[in-house]
Amino acid sequence: MFKLSFKQQVLTGFAISLLFVLVSAITSYLSIDQLSKDTKWQGHTYDVMNLAKDVEFQVLNSETSIRGFVLSGNKEYLNPYHTNVSKILPTIAELKRLTIDNAEQQIRIDTLSQYAHAKIEEMKEVLRIYESKGKDATSARVMGGLGQFYKTQILKSGNQIIQNEVKLLAKRKAAIVSSSKQSEWVVLLSAIIIFCLILFLFSYIKKTFDQQKLTEKQIRESNIELERISAENEQKNWLLSGVTAVNEAMRGEQDTEEFSTKVLASICNYINAPVGSLFLANRSKKTIKFVGGYAFETAKGAVKEYQFGEGLVGQTALEKQAKLLNKVPSDYIKIQSGLGSMIPSHIFLLPILFENETLAVIELGLNNEPDSSALLFLNTIAENIGIGINSAVARVTLRALFEQTQQQAEELESQQEELRTTNEELVYKSEQLQASEEELRYSKRNFAKQMQN
Known part of the structure; x- marks a missing residue:
């Protein structure tokens, strides 16, 4: 038909x-x-x-x-x-x-x-x-x-x-x-x-x-749904690409400074942030210290270490919540280039947590307010960065313990060498003493024989 x-x-x-x-x-x-x-x-x-x-x-x-x-x-x-x-x-x-x-x-x-x-x-x-x-x-x-x-x-x-x-x-x-x-x-x-x-x-x-109008309406709704799904997929692809780039930057054995520099560079390049810095926390002392930056120039007299709750960085570490500063003061950080400098219009602070403990705080200077995709990306990578920082700190700690253990082993080996040398000297002196005792006994026997004669 x-x-x-x-x-x-x-x-x-x-x-x-x-x-x-x-x-x-x-x-x-x-x-x-x-x-x-x-x-x-x-x-x-x-x-x-x-x-x-x-x-x-x-x-x-x-x-x-x-x-x-x-x-x-x-x-x-x-x-x-x-x-x-x-x-x-x-x-x-x-x-x-x-x-x-x-x-x-x-x-x-x-x-x-x-x-x-x-x-x-x-x-x-x-x-x-x-x-x-x-x-x-x-x-x-x-x-x-x-x-x-x-x-x-x-x-x-x-x-x-x-x-x-x-x-x-x-x-x-x-x-x-x-x-x-x-x-x-x-x-x-x-x-x-x-x-x-x-x-x-x-x-x-x-x-x-x-029916055609209904079909067109359904097609339009389907197109809208497809556009929404496409936008979501595009956002997911963008998010996954960014997460992959950050994970790639964290790969390998790195110290905290190298780790901080690579991670910050990956984040700033991906979301077009012109400047950024990373502060590493000392959980025992409740302090947070600058360890790495991206296009970051430290001002003279600027504090590089904060107590938890001190300044925006310390407050972010204490509250464990992200902060967005829209009205940036004119004397705040500047974005430097070969042609001049400018002040970022927005400052975003992101706490890095591991097992609900603050390990670090990332501070980014932005020319535009971060959109939902950028915020989702930053919140997504925060956990991975926390794991990476924890691993880096653990590696540094293990390296320090290994070096300390190796130093103690070397010191122990040196002490053993000294003991061995001392023991050899004692053995030599013991043999000399024994030879002297033997000569003395021989002299005594000869003296006794002479006295009898």
């Missing part, structure tokens, strides 16, 4: 509508054409009836004109005769032509034509008698001739023709009424169907447009 697009569906609907309009137009045309034909046939019937009456009228006028002439002898009475007698046969011929499709009427018209010819000849004969034999003979011919019979047959045939046409007229009027009603019903049904079709197309198009 083909799946049509909205445009194709609308075009198909309009094509079907136009096709139905065309069918309706053709049907209406045929109905109206049939009505026109029925109306034409009705007019045809009236024409036939009028011609039949014209024949009667012409015959009667001709006969009356001759009677007046015969009675008065005035030829002016013949004017109607001359006017009408020449029209009788042409009128009958026209009547025959109009009824050529009706065989019964053709027979009646032939009869009418036969009697009309006879009647015309009879009237001509009456005029010839009047000219040759006079008025009395003519009156006798008129009163006793076949003229009256011919007239009666003409009237009878004409009446039959008219009566037949009256019947046809009734049928054709009924046909006109039927065609008229049929045309009315065709037009009415076509209008209703076209209206319903247009209404259906309108409702379908409206429904489709509403």
Whole structure:
């Protein structure tokens, strides 16, 4: 099954509508054409009836004109005769032509034509008698001739023709009424169907447009959601990249100063902070001391070590909460460059905690207020930096203990060497003493022998 697009569906609907309009137009045309034909046939019937009456009228006028002439002898009475007698046969011929499709009427018209010819000849004969034999003979011919019979047959045939046409007229009027009603019903049904079709197309198009609007709304909402997710992913990628950069800076065995310098450089470069410093806490003494900076120039007389709660750095270490300073005093730290110096517009202090103990405080000088992404980044890396600083301090402590142990081992080894040397001297002296004792015993034995001798 083909799946049509909205445009194709609308075009198909309009094509079907136009096709139905065309069918309706053709049907209406045929109905109206049939009505026109029925109306034409009705007019045809009236024409036939009028011609039949014209024949009667012409015959009667001709006969009356001759009677007046015969009675008065005035030829002016013949004017109607001359006017009408020449029209009788042409009128009958026209009547025959109009009824050529009706065989019964053709027979009646032939009869009418036969009697009309006879009647015309009879009237001509009456005029010839009047000219040759006079008025009395003519009156006798008129009163006793076949003229009256011919007239009666003409009237009878004409009446039959008219009566037949009256019947046809009734049928054709009924046909006109039927065609008229049929045309009315065709037009009415076509209008209703076209209206319903247009209404259906309108409702379908409206429904489709509403659905399209709903779809567009859903697409817009989806696009907004995608933009939000994309922004979140972009923020997460930016955050992960920054965390990776800071973790990379913390990698390896470093002392606290090297660690502080690399971490600060990584943070400042990533969030575009022009200056920064790191203060390391001494938890036993509750002090915090400057150990490293980024583009940081220590002012003369500036304090490098604070007690917890002393100054913003000490207060941040004590409260264990980040601080943002918006209104930086003019005599505060300056950002130095080869071309000059400037004062940062914002100062951000970030405590570095490990196991809820302050290990350090990072102070950053910023030209703009940190946005939510920068704050999230700084809060995220704080824990990692705490772990790194704790590891660095532990390494320094272990290194110091190792060096102390190594020094004690060297001192112990030196003492052992001295003891060994002393022991060797004691052994040598012991051997000398033993040799002296042996000589003394030998001397005593020799002395005793001499005394005995």
